[in-house]
Amino acid sequence: MSDANVTKAQKYLNAMFGANEYWEHLEENGKTGTAVMQGIIRAFQIQNGIIPATGTVGPLTVEKMKSLPNISKMDPNDEPQINVCLIQCALFCKGYSAGGITGIYYNSGVKAIKEMQSDAGLPETGVIDWKVWFGLLSLNWFKKVSGGDSKVVTIQRQLNKDWSDVIGVGPCDGIISRQTALSLIGALQAAEGVTKELIINLNSLNFGPATTAAFPKVLQENQNSSNLIPYNKLVQYGLYFNGYDPGRFDGTYDYLTAREVEAFQEFYCLTDIGLVSKGKVDVSTMKSLLTSKGDVNRKAKACDCATVLNKQQALAIKNAGYTHVGRYLTGYVGKEHVPKYMTHEEVANIENAGLSVFPIYQDGGYYLDYFKKPSQGSVDAKTAILAAERIGIPKGTTIYFAVDFDCYGYQIDTFIVPYFKKIKLCFNSSQNKKNYRVGIYAPRFVCTKVSALGLAYKSFVSDMSTGFSCNLGYRIPENWAFDQFHTIESFEAQPTFPIDKDAMSGRDKGFNKFDKVEEKNAEELKEENLQAKMEIARNQFVYDVMSPLGYLDNIMDAGIEYDKEIPLLHVVSPEGEVDVTTVISTSVNTDTDKVYSINVGIGNDGKLTQTCQNEIVAISADLINSNIDGVDKVEDMLKEVAFSVKSGxxxxxxxxxxxxxxxxxxTVSSPDLLPEEDVECGISVALKFKISLNPNNKNRFNEELVYEAAKIVVATAVTVIVIYAILNSGLVLILEAFTIGVPSLIGMISAGA
Structure with missing residues (x-):
């Protein structure tokens, strides 16, 4: 939304600093955000001699803020100051009413600064000091935003009040951001006296040896002396950020705080490992409260490794106290491409050592582009199932698919969720004969979000990467089974090899006995791989049809079976009922003598062929004069389906x-999904919509008129059924559309006929 005061700020900054070589022109659109705030920072740097002017706050900029004289309320007749103009611009862009861009710090400006100081948890002096500069010349917001948490706002304000000398003036927006999460470690170091200077870059913080050594011996119930209050507050903040509400944030370690500490310890499996006492916070518990990996010296019952274990290595793992080991189904490691996948010989070594296994699938997943490939989820799902069957992974085992990079929140919806939807589609099909389950290996929030959508059964959390955006400030997922928190680079065995220590919740027991399987010869493997390739192509085709039509979630829940009518949706209204079913078949009916038939194809230019586009347009043309909402979407929807399936x-x-x-x-079909292979690989996906009218009402379908106007009927059906499904996430309005809108169009339904 455009703001006139922000526009004034943008115009002033461009006019005042536009001639400077370091200035970058601001779009005068009235929209606040990163660009305009960086512009104000750059203007401050230019005005105060900080060259080069970068638009980011570093040590030199903060030093200049601290060296500037404080600005108190001015006299209206005072000489205007450019620095005051910059403060007024910043106030406007932070949502405060500064009065104008006058350069005179007077009544409106003082009132706005006091409001900002109050929002930020700072003393309401109305004086522009370095903390005001630091807060206003940042990307931080000091009012609760949509989706913000009022208790988080309270914590953020208290952090600014108590520790802004060291951690700066952080946001008070109610969001547990990277900055807010890291500020707890900065505040702890300030309380310990480990850090006394202002920390410009909170990303440099870590819970290292000095912080560990300076921590009080133990924090516990009813120990609330003045020197412990700051530490107790941080315990309460850390509890809340991890999903446990102590009910207060005043540093009083009471019964409720102790109980929440105990609940946190139990859920994170910190008890009974020799480092913590229930309900008490020592440095080990504090590390888990403030960082994702916690105390790396704590014991673990599980581990994972990329080494193919020999007899001695498997026994060494068992003798070190580990009961479970995570091993890979496929893949290679290092520049030498050393195999990391389980072998039949290793299976015997693992079983003889008495270890249990949890399988991991990772042939990539180290970077975002891996998840951008349209068929990657389908390929990985089938490859994992096939590899698990070949090595003898027993029925019902969870296989953990990896998202092993610093994934940002917006990338989860765009790339990671579609990847796991394709995996689930395959796992919920008849191809998954051993009923394997989908697990996820990823940072905390990625695990949480994918699991909440029903796309992963259990989580293997990559907590070792404490700096990952989706670990910082997020609690461990509810369904966590394994929690990777530390690498031992040289585990003692013959030969030595690296392992990762994993906490274990017990939600996944793994398995300690492989199914007996026979090794296949080269011909058998070749044939099996070809069949797998066909199944991957068919799964991808089903996804490409169901996704744009809006029925992907329905088919994922129902599961894929061939040549069987699969129920997808049943909707009831006073007008009647709608049943949506699908039949997926590997045989293709080449008869195109239908009411409408679209020949799908992609040209050399990567676009739909002209013939395909013309046939799609013909359907839309039949609906131009209809009054059904969504007609204008038919052409786009059909083009999306056609482009998705590519041919057929x-x-x-x-x-x-x-x-x-x-x-x-x-019906969407393709006779040859694998033209590069000398094999027939066809598929058809038919979506059937049966509309049944309420017999107690007067409306009836007129058979003669329906067949006479077949084209308009079908085109209308496509519009109403498919488009309403997409636009309204359901078919509730279909019956009303047919019983009210259609009669006036084609006489398809007649009252009392």
Missing amino acids: NITFEVSNVMPLSVEFTL
Whole structure:
């Protein structure tokens, strides 16, 4: 939303500093955000001789803020100051009413500064000091934003009040951001006296040896002396950030705080490992409260490694107290491409050592582009199932698929969720004969979000990467099974090898006995791989059809079976009922003598062929004069489906017209999904919509008119059924559209006929 005062600030800054070589022109659009705030910082640097002017706050800029004289309320007749103009611009861009950009710090400005100081938890002096500069010349927001938490705001204000000399003036927006999460470690170091100077870059913080050594011996119930209050506050903050509400943030370590500490310790499996006492916070518990990896010296019952274990190595793991080991189903490591996947010989070594296993799939996943490949989820799912079957992974085992990079929140929805939807589609199909389950290996929030969508059964958390954006400030997922927190570079064995220590919650027991399987010869493996390739292509085709049509979640829940009518949706309203089913078949009907038939193809230019586009436009043209909402979306939807499947046919037909019911079928098919292979690999996906009218009402379908106007009927059906499904996430309005809108169009339904 555009703000006139922000526009004034942008215009002033461009006019005042536009001639300077370091100035970058601001778009005068009235929108606050990163660009305009960086502009104000750059203007401050230019005005105060900090060259080069970068638009980011570093040590020189902070030093200049501290060296400037404080600005108190001015007299209206005083000489205007450019620095005051910059403060006024910043106030406008932070949502405060500064009065104007006058250069005179007077009544409106003083009131705005006091409001900002109050929002930020600073003393309400109305004086512009270095902390005001630091707060206003930042990307921080000091009012609770949409989705913000009022208790987090309280914590943020208290952090600024108590520790801004060391951690600076942080946001008070109610969001547990990277900065807010890191500020707890900075505040702890300030309380310990480890750090006394202002920390310009909070990303440099870590809970290292000095912080560990300076921590009080133990914090516990009813120990609330003045020297312990600061530490107790940080315990309460850390509890809340991890999902445990102590009910107070005043540093009083009471019964509720102790109980929440105990609950936190138990959920994170910190008890019974020799380092913590229930309900008490020693340095080990504090590390888990403030960092994702916690105390790396704590014991672990599980580990994972990329080494193919020999007999001595497997026994060494068992003798070191580990009961579970995570091992890979496929893949290689290092520049030498050393195999990391389980072998039949290793299986015997693991079983003889008495270890249990949890399988991991990772042939990539170290970078974002891996997840951008359209069919990657389908490929990985089938590859993992096949590898698990070949090595004898027993029925019902969870396989953990890796997201092993610093993934940002917006990338989860765009790339990671679609990847796991494709995996689930395969795992919920008849191809998954041993009923393997989908697990996820990823940072905390990635695990949480993917699992909340029902796409992963259990989580293997990559907590060792404490700086990952989706670890910082997020609690461990509810379904965590394993928690990777430390690497031992040289584990004692013959030969030595690296392992990762993993906490274990017990949610995944793993397995200690592999199924007996026979090793396949080269010909058998070749044939099996070809069959897998066909199944991958068919799974991807189903995804490419169901996703743009809006039925992907339905088919994922129902599961894929061939040549069987699969229920997807049942909707009831006073007008009647709608049943949506699908039949997926490996045989393709080449008969295109339907009401509508679209020949799908992609040209050399990467776009739909002209023939394909013309056939799609023809359907839309039949609906130009209709009054059904969503007609304008038909063409776009059909083009999306066509482009998604790349080749084949899309057909529509109306059938089984009865007075109280009618059926419409949309079929998408392709006769050859693998043109590069000398094998037949076809598929058809038919979506059938059966509409049944309420017999107690007067509306009836007119069979004669339906068949006479078949084209308009089918086109209308496509619009109403498919478009309403997309736009309204359901079919609730379909019946109303058919019983109210359609009669006026084609006489398809007649009252009392």
